[in-house]
Amino acid sequence: xxxxxxxxxxxxxxxxxxxxxxxxxxxxxxxxxxxxxxxxxxxxxxxxxxxxxxxxxxxxxxxxxxxxxxxxxxxxxxxxxxxxxxxxxxxxxxxxxxxxxxxxxxxxxxxxxxxxxxxxxxxxxxxxxxxxxxxxxxxxxxxxxxxxxxxxxxxxxxxxxxxxxxxxxxxxxxxxxxxxxxxxxxxxxxxxxxxxxxxxxxxxxxxxxxxxxxxxxxxxxxxxxxxxxxxxxxxxxxxxxxxxxxxxxxxxxxxxxxxxxxxxxxxxxxxxxxxxxxxx
Numbered sequence: 001x002x003x004x005x006x007x008x009x010x011x012x013x014x015x016x017x018x019x020x021x022x023x024x025x026x027x028x029x030x031x032x033x034x035x036x037x038x039x040x041x042x043x044x045x046x047x048x049x050x051x052x053x054x055x056x057x058x059x060x061x062x063x064x065x066x067x068x069x070x071x072x073x074x075x076x077x078x079x080x081x082x083x084x085x086x087x088x089x090x091x092x093x094x095x096x097x098x099x100x101x102x103x104x105x106x107x108x109x110x111x112x113x114x115x116x117x118x119x120x121x122x123x124x125x126x127x128x129x130x131x132x133x134x135x136x137x138x139x140x141x142x143x144x145x146x147x148x149x150x151x152x153x154x155x156x157x158x159x160x161x162x163x164x165x166x167x168x169x170x171x172x173x174x175x176x177x178x179x180x181x182x183x184x185x186x187x188x189x190x191x192x193x194x195x196x197x198x199x200x201x202x203x204x205x206x207x208x209x210x211x212x213x214x215x216x217x218x219x220x221x222x223x224x225x226x227x228x229x230x231x232x233x234x235x236x237x238x239x240x241x242x243x244x245x246x247x248x249x250x251x252x253x254x255x256x257x258x259x260x261x262x263x264x265x266x267x268x269x270x271x272x273x274x275x276x277x278x279x280x
Contacts (some may be wrong), residue, residue, distance in 0.1 A: 021087060
């Protein structure tokens with residue numbers, strides 16, 4: 001499709017994501033980093049075999065700039081990539097024209113597709129940023145054909161969350177203009193990323209202590225180059241401070257939602273985020 005069908009106004013609760021992905025459209029693409037970061041996350045979280053996607057129809061909910069879209073397209077799938085923000089423009093710029101990709105701007109609660117139309121559906125890094133997380137989750141299973149596979153992730157609800165700066169700074173920073181917050185974040189990363197890197201390298205406790213410093217530090221997670229490490233730090237710090245909603249969930253709650261949606265063979269586990277997957 002040579003244009004983006006739009007079913008929502010771009011001025012909505014997800015507007016900060018449209019702002020960030022149109023600035024950092026290639027930052028998290030594996031083709032940009034030269035590392036299989038998105039590929040590993042997708043297939044380890046879903047448990048899907050890449051070969052099973054070939055020729056199948058896949059719904060990518062909350063596509064952003066298309067970090068997972070890139071992987072699923074490379075597996076031979078027909079992909080519908082959806083986002084409620086103008087991130088769809090970054091996704092389209094990255095991959096269109098592509099004969100097996102359509103990009104749509106739409107609300108997760110009101111998806112403009114006929115039910116039972118997809119073989120696979122994934123939704124990563126999205127649900128906790130919606131106004132009603134349960135409702136958003138339950139809107140997904142109806143899109144799957146019988147036997148279709150669903151995978152999602154959410155931030156885990158932990159007592160430690162109360163100690164992390166993102167959760168007590170965000171009520172203030174999410175009210176700032178996007179451009180002003182980005183300027184603040186660039187300043188924070190310049191000053192605090194070197195501190196976080198030093199703390200993160202401490203034996204045993206460094207990986208946890210780095211979270212006390214309010215900038216994202218991916219060094220313990222991925223072997224990024226120094227330039228990519230700084231680029232991810234700006235992107236991820238902005239992401240965690242700009243979202244209008246940030247609602248972590250417990251493993252029990254996510255498991256209950258899979259049961260309510262009538263999904264079988266479901267399992268919920270931690271892999272960084274809290275991951276859930278099941279079959280229609």
